[in-house]
Amino acid sequence: MSFVVIGGGLAGLSAALTLQEAGESVELFEASDDVGGRVRSDYIDGYILDRGFQLINSGYPEIKRLEVVSEIDFCKSDRTIDVVTPFGVSSIGDPRLHPLQSIHSPLGSLKEKLAVLTFMGAKSNGAISLRDALLASGTGNFYQNVLNPFLRGVFLSDLENIDSAYGREIIKSFIVGDSGLPRAGAGALSEAIGARIENIQLNAPIDSLAQFEGKKIIVATDQFTASNLLQTHEQVNSANSYTWYHSAPRGVITSKRLRVTSAKSPLVNSIALSNIVPEYAPDGVTLISSTSLELITDEQAVTEIAKFWSLHARDLTLIKRYEVKNSLPIFAPGQSGIASAHVRGNIFRAGDYLTAGSQNGALLSGRLAAMESLLN
Ligand SMILES: Cc1cc2nc3c(=O)[nH]c(=O)nc-3n(C[C@H](O)[C@H](O)[C@H](O)COP(=O)(O)OP(=O)(O)OC[C@H]3O[C@@H](n4cnc5c(N)ncnc54)[C@H](O)[C@@H]3O)c2cc1C
Secondary structure, eight states: OOEEEEOOBHHHHHHHHHHHHTTOOEEEEOSSSSSBTTSOEEEETTEEEESSOOOEETTOHHHHHHTOGGGTTEEEOOSOEEEEETTEEEEEOOTTTOHHHHHHOTTSOHHHHHHHHHHHHOOOOSSOBHHHHHHHTTOHHHIIIIIHHHHHHHHTSOGGGSBHHHHHHHHHHHHSSOEEEETTOTHHHHHHHHTTOSOEESSOOOOOSGGGTTSEEEEOSOHHHHHHHHTOOOOOEEEEEEEEEEEEETTSOOOOSEEEESSOOSEEEEEEHHHHOGGGSOTTEEEEEEEESSOOOHHHHHHHHHHHHTOOGGGOEEEEEEEEEEEEEEOOTTOOSOOOSEEETTEEEOOGGGSOSSHHHHHHHHHHHHHHHHHO
16 A cells, blocks of 8 residues: 655654655655755755744754764754843853853852752643742742743743643753754755655645545644544644844854843744854855744844843844744643554654654654554
8 A cells, every 4th residue: 555645854764764664655745845844944044043032952862863964964052051140141052061151150049950860850740830840949030040931932932821741851851962954944854854854746736635535644744734634633733933033244143152131022042053054154244043932023033032142132133034934832730752653544643743842753653654554
């Protein structure tokens, strides 16, 4: 029996590749003009603009499994983040690499920082939110000043909405391995995986499964399209996000670090991407990516970004704003765990909403769906 995969995001690519490697005949249908879904890059006026700011984690088990990092000219980002506080900018890094920085940073006491380890080692204790679990571990000021501002940008949601066990797994997954970006943009990851797949139809939106009678089908679209195609109803919540790309004269920002703020701000983070990967901007300018969880005006965004970096608003020129609807699934307290890929008969599904809202979660869900479809 031959196979059909609908959707060419990381989940669909992983499903199709797994089937192809198992010797099966498989055809992948992607609605848009290229593969990648949420991991795509646009090339505009000499800039590389990812469709929403994200870093690739070269240590994710599924990315290691694919042995793809050597193909994408991967540039590591800095593991230290900078926090804008009322007392100036403080740095916080991996305590294994910068033990003294961790002790002296004014962002929380040593005891509060070590409480993160207590949280990481704790057993799951029922339906409790990530915020409550981190605070119950004793993270106190460190939670307010660093963990909350930083992790809101990871989960693209307030932490009271996130299941603590799920949150712990996501945090563990990005502590291991280096984060960074391919020299040609985040989308190069999807392109490299897609290049291994023999039969991909682009610009091929599927609106009914009836035409695939007699084949095994994996629906690897976003969860809302999937529930229409599959006539299923259960869904997890999802987060929207908004990323602004601005240019600034080169040299105005020299930092390579992700910057967050301990103050209340609509922005969750900002980073000068071309300081990590120079190819992200043309000569003479720096490309800044800034992300918000709420849709603010372009003027408000400029004001906030200028505050983040202590810049003049006039130094910032808007390149493009991306509104990414349904950026990530939100697993609410009590709602984590891997859902079955099998829907009914010859029909299966894949996507990050079934596993975890990450590149690893999407790749894993595709592989699991393919394996389940081979066994059924
Ligand atoms: C702003 C942002 C930041 C992120 N940051 C990170 C990060 O730093 N680290 C991390 O690990 N993860 C991050 N993620 C999450 C990660 O990108 C996603 O979890 C993953 O890409 C989801 O892949 P997917 O295949 O499940 O879904 P998608 O990428 O949504 O793929 C679904 C595909 O199905 C196609 N499709 C839809 N309808 C049809 C149809 N009818 N017929 C055919 N095709 C169809 C779509 O065009 C799309 O290509 C981020 C995501 C966003 C948006």
